[in-house]
Amino acid sequence: MLDDRKLAVLRAIVEDYVSTNEPVGSRALVDRHNLDVSPATIRNDMAVLEEQGYIVQPHTSAGRIPTDKGYRLFVDKLSAIKPFSAAERRAIETFLAGAYDLDDVVMRTVRLLAQLTRQVAVVQYPSLSKSSVRHVELVPLSDRRLLLVLITDTGRVEQRVVELPASYDEDSIMQLRAVLNACLDGRKLTDVASVVAELPDRVERRERANAAAVFSVILETLVGRHEEKIIVGGASNLTAADFSQGLREVLEALEEQVVLMRLLGESDDQSSVTVRIGAENDVLGLRTASVVAVGYGSADRPLAKLGVVGPTRMDYPTAMGAVRAVARYTGQILAES
Amino acid sequence: MLDDRKLAVLRAIVEDYVSTNEPVGSRALVDRHNLDVSPATIRNDMAVLEEQGYIVQPHTSAGRIPTDKGYRLFVDKLSAIKPFSAAERRAIETFLAGAYDLDDVVMRTVRLLAQLTRQVAVVQYPSLSKSSVRHVELVPLSDRRLLLVLITDTGRVEQRVVELPASYDEDSIMQLRAVLNACLDGRKLTDVASVVAELPDRVERRERANAAAVFSVILETLVGRHEEKIIVGGASNLTAADFSQGLREVLEALEEQVVLMRLLGESDDQSSVTVRIGAENDVLGLRTASVVAVGYGSADRPLAKLGVVGPTRMDYPTAMGAVRAVARYTGQILAES
DNA sequence: ACTTGGCACTCGGGCTAATCGAGTGCCAGG
DNA sequence: CCTGGCACTCGATTAGCCCGAGTGCCAAGT
DSSP, rough: OOOOHHHHHHHHHHHHHHHHOOBHHHHHHHHHOOOOSSSHHHHHHHHHHHHSSEEEEETTTTOOOEEEEHHHIIIIIOOOOOHHHEEEEEEHHHHHTOSSSHHHHHHHHHHHHHHHHTTTEEOOOOOOGGEEEEEEEEEEEETTEEEEEEEEETTEEEEEEEESOOOOOOHHHHHHHHHHHHTTTTTHHHHHHHHHHGGGGGOOOOHHHHHHHHHHHHHHHHGGGGGGOOEETTTTTHHHHSSSHHHHHHHHHHTOOHHHHHHHHHOOSSOOEEEHHHHHHGGOTTTTTEEEEEEETTTTTTEEEEEEEEEEEEOOHHHHHHHHHHHHHHHHHHHHO | OOOHHHHHHHHHHOOOOHOOSSSSSSHHHHHHSOOOOOHHHHHHHHHHHHHTEEEEEESSTOOOOOOOOHHHHHIIIIIOOOOOOOOHHHHHHHHHHHHHHHHHHHHHHHHHHHHTTSOOOOOOOOOOOGGEEEEEEEEEEEEHHHHEEEEEESSSSEEEEOOOOOOOHHHHHHHHHHHHHHHHHOBBBBHHHHHHHHHGSSOOGGGHHHHHHHHHHHHHHSGGGGOEEEEOOOHHHHHSSSSSHHHHHHHHHHOOOOHHHHHHOOOOOOSSSSSEEGGOOOTTTTTEEEEEEEEEEEEEEEEEEEEEEEEOOOOOHHHHHHHHHHHHHHHHHHHHH
């Protein structure tokens, strides 16, 4: 259906359009790439590509620009992830290695990714659902209030205030803390729900009301919007990529946690870079945006996702390379802690 | 120097320009405000105002727009903070009351402020330097690593990884934890440095190396960029306020923690709303932006600052009202925990 | 001394017309 | 199937023009 030259033409169109941001015509193509055929031939090819929906012309008598479908074909078949040079990789590594806690790792990651790709970077904290409990701490706040602190093996520290139905004494708190740590330490957070369900038996009767309050807060922490935490960086890069639809919509979308979750995608395929182009991310207001995402974490231990968001007119090979490289090192750093 | 009418004219110019975003001429002024004089008179007044530097005309034969100096006079003498209605205040209160931990309070605050003012909202977490220690926790991570968790009475939970020079055993950690909590609990974080300095004496000799590592991490946590934490929201509102200079610069500035700190201002005046107009915040790239900020926390217990950033062409009375109201309720909520 | 109406002047924004040129589609010939 | 030639389209640019909002100034009025 599409012979080699037509594919080469499509690839050339994508590459030129990405780098120039202008519709590309048949002459420019033969000039800049060494296709040794005449412009007229290219025009015929382009007519076919257009008919098949890979490219369009914004208006009669202008060059062609790729459609979402065209980018899709380009990403799937016509390009390879651009690997990073050893020097670049070393730079990434040392930049990330300086971090000294999880927040810092995530912040550095997002900054780095934004800078490398000149796009908006999005990094998800390690999912609670993929972590295990390292420690549970109960800190007295006031008469009927405790601060529950949940520390995971990925370094996340979640805090919640627990309102108790009754006042408590030091001893009962210590006991409860001991029980919690004994039973939860090392458990996957996905298992915590079932474990917690059995806990009331192990608590003295007169303390059960308070304990129940603590348990329910633990359970709440594992679901809802607290479960995932995402940060965004490099928003200023959006101004360079003049979006056809309002910049406003894009900025708004990027401020919504739930939208970001959807963008990073729920796919379980952690290892390979996924690309969503234009309307493929069914988020209103991101119709002209693409997302390049990948899971990070060690191979046997996926943690969460990270990626970049930019205009569909994006340098996919480079973006994919950057995302993959950063994910690799971030995963590595976190595995070490 | 400036009689009452001239001041009234300046006020009218600011108000009209803020609401219409168009240079305002003498005719429009007499029409929309009931100054019962002729346009010609107004023109004379405007000539004086311009000579004094309160207004300018973008080009000959256009209306006038206020200068930074004009806005300054407006804010200082010609306007009053717009109070919020009881209904609005109630809405603010209930919106914030739903929060269940510090992160949540801060997030809701920033959202609320952005929505109320339709500007970019900036909220600083309670300063560590104004908090006291509630609890210190040491969680074993690996052979030579501890997670130090520092919980303050304002609800902030700071975590840092401590690399130990030597391996440790359970007991020594428990002991160290006990010492730390005994000595630091309830102490102001500003006092912690001096307290920590005396701690080594209270630790068994053979544990001092490890203890010293922990101490130094504690001290590090109190300074540097970790001391303050700021979040930003409502960036999409920037698109509506077309900045004369690039939007890009503004977005970039808002991504820099240090810049944000400067914007909120180091002034100690916690109680009253401060306004910085245009070049007054000496941040390159925010020359056409204004900042409205105020401290929050209970009267006897200032915690940190919050505010909004917008174009100099901003509705100051309303913004100041919103900032003050939100600060009041946020401070209230936090005082309750 | 201030206010006012009148008046000439300026100049940016918006409209139209004309031109330019990049790029196309098509066709006939190799 | 490729290629050169050619007529055609249409967006972008430029130039010219007018309009009108707004000004500054001045002379007359209160």
